[in-house]
Amino acid sequence: MRDSYLKSGLTMSELSDRVRFAKSKISELLRGTGLYPRWEILLSLSAELKMPQWPLQRLWQQAAFEAQKSKEWVERSSEKAALTMSHPVPPLDHRAFRELVEDCYALYAQVFLNDDQRDAAVSDTFDILWLSWNDALASPDLRRYAWNVLRTTVMSRTPHIDGRPDFATAAFDTVAVRSLVEADQAARTIQIEESLGLFKAMSRLPDHQLDVMALRNLCGMPAERVSALLGVPLATVGSDERHAIHFLESVMCPPPETEGNTP
Structure with missing residues (x-):
C-alpha cells in the first residue's frame, strides 16, 4: 500500500481529504506503526489508490489472526465494509x-x-x-x-x-x-x-x-x-x-x- 501511495502522485493532504481520515492516522498505517488497522481504513485507501481489494482483504485478515486478533474482532472490523465489496477474479495471465x-x-x-x-x-x-x-x-x-x-x-x-x-x-x-x-x-x-x-x-x-x-x-x-x-x-x-x-x-x-x- 505504501508503494501504491508513492506511485499515485497524491500528497498526504489530498489522500486524507479523499478518504476522510486524519493524515496522522494514514501516515501511521503506511509506516507500519501503531495499532493493527481496521479493514475500513484499508478499504477506503485501496479504493483511492486503485488497488485490488479482495487479495488485500485476505492478506489483512491473515495478518490480523497472526497479530492475535480474535475472529470476532476480524468480523466486527470488516462486516460493514464487506457488504460493499465485489469478489473479482485475478487477471487472466x-x-x-x-x-x-x-x-x-x-x-x-x-x-x-x-x-x-x-x-x-x-x-x-x-x-x-x-x-x-x-x-x-x-x-x-x-x-x-x-x-x-x-x-x-x-x-x-x-x-x-x-x-x-x-x-x-x-x-x-x-x-x-x-x-x-x-x-x-x-x-x-x-x-x-x-x-x-x-x-x-x-x-x-x-x-x-x-x-x-x-x-x-x-x-x-x-x-x-x-x-x-x-x-x-x-x-x-x-x-x-x-x-x-x-x-x-x-x-x-x-x-x-x-x-x-x-x-
Whole structure:
C-alpha cells in the first residue's frame, strides 16, 4: 500500500481529504506503526489508490489472526465494509501463471513449513502478486520476480537461528525420510542423524544455492524445471548445485588430517 501511495502522485493532504481520515492516522498505517488497522481504513485507501481489494482483504485478515486478533474482532472490523465489496477474479495471465507454478511453490514451501503454514504462505504469495501484478509484468523476468515474493513470504514464516533458516523439522517430510517407513529402527536413526546434519549444513548455503538444493534434492525436480521456476539459465542451476555439493561435502565429509598434521 505504501508503494501504491508513492506511485499515485497524491500528497498526504489530498489522500486524507479523499478518504476522510486524519493524515496522522494514514501516515501511521503506511509506516507500519501503531495499532493493527481496521479493514475500513484499508478499504477506503485501496479504493483511492486503485488497488485490488479482495487479495488485500485476505492478506489483512491473515495478518490480523497472526497479530492475535480474535475472529470476532476480524468480523466486527470488516462486516460493514464487506457488504460493499465485489469478489473479482485475478487477471487472466495471473491465473495462468498460478496454474503453472503453484504445485512447485507448495513443494518448496513444504521444505521449510508445516502444512498449514505452507498453504498460507503460497496463498499469500499469489495475493501479493495480484496486488503488484503490473510491477511483476514490468520486471525484467516475471518468474524471478514471483520467486522472490515466494521466498520472502516463506522465509518470513520460517524459524531462524543466527540469521539462517532452521528447517530440519519441516524437511523431515521428504522423499528420503518417507522411504524409511519400512526400514528398521537402526537405519532410521542413522538416516535421521545424517539428515539433521545435512539440513543444518544446507542452512549455511547462500540463498540461491539453498533454493537450488531444496528444489533439486528435497523436492526432486529436474534441473530444467528449476531453471524455468527460478527464471535463471540452466547453466546457473548446474553451477549453484555443484558449488553447494562441494561445500556440503567439505562440511559433512572433511578430508582426513595428514600424518604430519596429527598432534
